[in-house]
Amino acid sequence: MGGYSSEYEISLKSGNVVFDTLNKDKYTPSRIHIFKDKWVYVDDHGNETPVNKNDFSVMVNGSKITFDCIFNAIHGTPGEDGYMQGYFDLLNIPHTSCGMYQAALTFNKRDCLSVLKAHGIKMAASYFLDLGDSIDEDAIINKVGLPCFVKANKAGSSFGITKVYKKEKLQKAIDNAFAEDDEVIIEEYLDGREVSVGVIEYKGEIKVLPITEIISDNDFFDYKAKYLGESQEITPAQISEEMAAKVSKEARTVYEVLKMKGFTRSEYIFKNGEPHLLEVNTVPGLTRESILPQQAVAAGISLEELFDNAISSALK
Numbered sequence: 586m587g588g589y590s591s592e593y594e595i596s597l598k599s600g601n602v603v604f605d606t607l608n609k610d611k612y613t614p615s616r617i618h619i620f621k622d623k624w625v626y627v628d629d630h631g632n633e634t635p636v637n638k639n640d641f642s643v644m645v646n647g648s649k650i651t652f653d654c655i656f657n658a659i660h661g662t663p664g665e666d667g668y669m670q671g672y673f674d675l676l677n678i679p680h681t682s683c684g685m686y687q688a689a690l691t692f693n694k695r696d697c698l699s700v701l702k703a704h705g706i707k708m709a710a711s712y713f714l715d716l717g718d719s720i721d722e723d724a725i726i727n728k729v730g731l732p733c734f735v736k737a738n739k740a741g742s743s744f745g746i747t748k749v750y751k752k753e754k755l756q757k758a759i760d761n762a763f764a765e766d767d768e769v770i771i772e773e774y775l776d777g778r779e780v781s782v783g784v785i786e787y788k789g790e791i792k793v794l795p796i797t798e799i800i801s802d803n804d805f806f807d808y809k810a811k812y813l814g815e816s817q818e819i820t821p822a823q824i825s826e827e828m829a830a831k832v833s834k835e836a837r838t839v840y841e842v843l844k845m846k847g848f849t850r851s852e853y854i855f856k857n858g859e860p861h862l863l864e865v866n867t868v869p870g871l872t873r874e875s876i877l878p879q880q881a882v883a884a885g886i887s888l889e890e891l892f893d894n895a896i897s898s899a900l901k
Contacts, residue, residue: 587618590661591765599871600658606888612896615643615650619659619669626650641676654899655680656892658871665868666692666739681895683846683867691843691865694738695770698862704842706835707861709772709854713738714759716767722755729773736772737765748774775854775861780822782836783850783869783877786898787886791840793833794880798822799852820879824855832860839865847895850877 586600587593600616607614616627617636624636626643634643642651655673657680663669664682667689673680682688691697698708712728714720726733735758737745745765747758762769779801783794800817822829836851839862850869853860869877873888881891 586616586658587620588659588661588664589619589621592661593620595870595872596658596660596664599660599875600656602872602888603656603658603892606892608889608893611893614656615652617643619663641673641678652678654678654896656896657682657868660868660870662692662739665866679899681847681899683849684844687843687845688867691849691867692739693768694736694864695768697843697865701839701842701862704838706839707856707859709775709861709863711773712771714769714771716763720756720759722752725755725771726752729771732774734772734774735759735762736770737762738768738770739766772863775856777855777861778824778828779852779854780824780832780860781818781850781852781876781880782832783848783880784836784840784845785848785877785881785891785894786846787894789898789901791837792884793837794877795821795883796824796829796832797876797880798824799876818876818879820876820883828855828858828860831858835860835862847898848877 586596588596604614604616618625618627624638625633626636626645627633634645636643640651642649655678657664657669659665659669665688667685670680670682670685670688674685690700695711695713698711702708710729712725732748732750735747735749745762747761749755749758759769779799781797781799785792785794797818797820800819802816832853835853839851840849847867848869849865849867851865852863854863869875871878878888878891881888
């Protein structure tokens, strides 16, 4: 848990929920905090012991601890973008998240959308910028219209995202996104109902969880709406059976096309009755208030079962 990005606090919450929920008669869990300046094992009293990066082990009271499985609860880099997946794969340690390629691809919104577009997945019109590019505001507005969303391409939890209504606010929003990432994606505003769909590998089968409709009290589903209770998250979503069937099929297709494993949560907005994909999360929030755990509970899967299944799947 932890990580190098602005999402580290959310990750620590997720990781601690997993740690507290796991059946201690079955598992001996350990908390490992991954930060840029330190990788440490943290005991129940908050004491820290450095992790040996050569084999991902720790020496505690003269005994070497190694791990049978890693439960990856790092949102953002390096847990959601492929770095930790590649590291654990090299060490041959099973982990609960998807593969290195899938993590890297889905973390890069524009690359992921480009791949999925070829499979008929609908999405918003978009415009891409790299740091240092000249900015043609008229070209951007001609492509995506106003209002539009300016987003950091590789960031989560709505960091680096602004809804822009006027041309004169565009540059400030782009600067805000570049503060989080060196790539920016600018998307048309889709005016429709927003839903989130969890898809997991459960007991060896791909399972689409009950859908959540998101109704933000704010202008969009931003950080405050996600984590400070400034939104309504209705599970199961009060949408028509036809809409539910369409978006569930789409979410399953995305999971299968990308050859995913473990947890995913993808976000959609309905435009003209059709679900349009916004993004795919491969290490979604796992706090008790988070969307994917809500969906699991609605499907009759307790948090303990959800986490136990993730570990069982990884070990297989």
